[in-house]
Amino acid sequence: MKKFSVVIAGGGSTFTPGIVLMLLANRERFPLRALKFYDNDGARQETIAEACKIILREQAPDIEFSYTTDPKTAFTDVDFVMAHIRVGKYPMREQDEKIPLRHGVVGQETCGPGGIAYGMRSIGGVLELVDYMEQYSPNAWMLNYSNPAAIVAEATRRLRPQAKILNICDMPIGIEGRMAQIVGLQDRKQMRVRYYGLNHFGWWTSIEDLNGNDLMPKLREYVAKNGYVPPAKDEHTEASWNDTFAKAKDVQALDPDTMPNTYLKYYFFPDYVVAHSNPERTRANEVMDHREKQVFGSCRAIIEAGKSSAGELEIDEHASYIVDLATAIAFNTQERMLLIVPNNGAIHNFDADAMVEIPCLVGKNGPQPLTVGDIPHFQKGLMSQQVAVEKLVVDAWEQRSYQKLWQAITLSKTVPSATVAKAILDDLVDANKAFWPELH
Numbered sequence: 012m013k014k015f016s017v018v019i020a021g022g023g024s025t026f027t028p029g030i031v032l033m034l035l036a037n038r039e040r041f042p043l044r045a046l047k048f049y050d051n052d053g054a055r056q057e058t059i060a061e062a063c064k065i066i067l068r069e070q071a072p073d074i075e076f077s078y079t080t081d082p083k084t085a086f087t088d089v090d091f092v093m094a095h096i097r098v099g100k101y102p103m104r105e106q107d108e109k110i111p112l113r114h115g116v117v118g119q120e121t122c123g124p125g126g127i128a129y130g131m132r133s134i135g136g137v138l139e140l141v142d143y144m145e146q147y148s149p150n151a152w153m154l155n156y157s158n159p160a161a162i163v164a165e166a167t168r169r170l171r172p173q174a175k176i177l178n179i180c181d182m183p184i185g186i187e188g189r190m191a192q193i194v195g196l197q198d199r200k201q202m203r204v205r206y207y208g209l210n211h212f213g214w215w216t217s218i219e220d221l222n223g224n225d226l227m228p229k230l231r232e233y234v235a236k237n238g239y240v241p242p243a244k245d246e247h248t249e250a251s252w253n254d255t256f257a258k259a260k261d262v263q264a265l266d267p268d269t270m271p272n273t274y275l276k277y278y279f280f281p282d283y284v285v286a287h288s289n290p291e292r293t294r295a296n297e298v299m300d301h302r303e304k305q306v307f308g309s310c311r312a313i314i315e316a317g318k319s320s321a322g323e324l325e326i327d328e329h330a331s332y333i334v335d336l337a338t339a340i341a342f343n344t345q346e347r348m349l350l351i352v353p354n355n356g357a358i359h360n361f362d363a364d365a366m367v368e369i370p371c372l373v374g375k376n377g378p379q380p381l382t383v384g385d386i387p388h389f390q391k392g393l394m395s396q397q398v399a400v401e402k403l404v405v406d407a408w409e410q411r412s413y414q415k416l417w418q419a420i421t422l423s424k425t426v427p428s429a430t431v432a433k434a435i436l437d438d439l440v441d442a443n444k445a446f447w448p449e450l451h
């Protein structure tokens with residue numbers, strides 16, 4: 012069986028150790044010959060990499076492992092680039108969340124003005140990775156889950172149209188895992204779904220078991236009462252995420268024929284979200300205090316002891332979708348997966364050049380989207396507005412345009428007026444001086 016060479020871009024990410032453990036657990040179906048880490052923050056990456064080096068030495072000494080901040084070394088001789096960078100890191104996520112909240116607007120990593128600000132930082136970072144890949148390993152594929160995926164996907168569609176990049180999100184996978192639990196199935200792969208929307212902005216229209224039995228009635232009844240909080244409480248879910256899964260109950264009420272993505276809460280209930288946010292302590296603070304400390308603490312303990320048992324790094328089970336995607340391309344499995352792709356007629360009554368999240372069959376030449384058909388006014392109206400926001404952000408980045416960015420923020424359903432949009436934008440410009448192109 013062929014063995015693959017992979018580079019993880021954003022080697023210093025809190026998700027890297029969980030993904031490495033997941034790759035090791037999936038070696039039978041996706042064998043590795045080489046694994047490299049690449050990051051532009053050498054010190055941050057070193058801690059993660061030195062710990063992973065010990066894990067790899069214990070479990071898989073045959074895999075050639077290295078880490079670097081040099082693009083040429085990183086991107087030469089690779090089959091896949093797995094990209095999860097966060098341009099500006101957590102301190103900038105904190106700004107994305109806190110600046111809008113100061114103006115009474117949703118402060119969120121990927122939704123509303125925070126997501127727009129993050130998009131303005133990410134576009135350049137991801138394009139740079141695409142260019143390194145094309146220069147040093149032109150046959151490789153990039154599996155990108157760097158956020159905000161919707162804006163990044165629109166930017167690569169427009170600015171690197173030939174790039175072999177696939178944009179994917181784990182939120183539908185996480186929600187489907189909960190749905191499976193709710194209907195009493197072992198695994199989300201025992202369900203066949205239809206879904207459409209934009210990234211962090213979509214709906215399931217059909218959920219069946221593999222015999223074709225409709226699971227929607229049972230889900231509808233359960234979600235209307237409990238949202239996506241499954242019957243058996245899960246100690247792993249943090250309180251703030253649990254609130255989001257519970258709130259899906261109210262989100263689902265807007266269109267009981269479908270099942271919603273949890274991210275719609277930021278667009279349907281922004282007043283509720285703001286009222287339940289603490290402008291002094293947002294999700295970035297939780298992540299820095301918990302996941303970042305836990306992961307880096309474990310890595311340091313492993314390095315000091317020289318053995319993996321000294322840390323508590325956990326396998327990221329649900330990240331195995333990344334291996335599903337890699338194997339679909341490598342072995343032409345034609346697996347059905349939700350990807351962020353150009354609409355191109357899949358949703359009949361929606362723009363051909365919009366990046367939509369829909370089921371695709373994935374094989375060696377990439378994704379083949381399935382037909383969705385016509386969508387109702389409610390979803391179409393919401394999606395048209397949001398897709399215009401995403402396109403305006405890429406316009407703003409490309410044209411270095413303050414005006415376009417003001418329009419983008421004004422158009423976001425999370426923002427009440429152009430006045431508020433401008434006030435937020437001016438604060439975001441100040442905070443992002445080191446990362447955004449200069450706007451005029």
Ligand code: NAD
Binds near residue numbers: 095
């Ligand atoms: P993190 O800050 O811990 O890790 C990101 C790493 O990227 C850092 O080590 C940073 O130094 C590095 N980096 C930043 N800019 C870079 C550049 N230009 N080139 C190379 N490296 C660069 O962040 P995290 O919380 O672990 O998340 C990583 C990314 O994964 C984020 O974009 C997050 O939004 C995304 N994510 C996406 C999904 C999804 O569903 N699509 C799921 C989880 C996380």
Ligand code: G6P
Binds near residue numbers: 181298
């Ligand atoms: C989900 C989304 C990702 C997002 C993440 C944030 O997994 O699909 O796109 O980055 O949540 O999680 P966090 O724990 O960092 O708030």
Ligand code: MN
Binds near residue numbers: 211
């Ligand atoms: Mn996502």
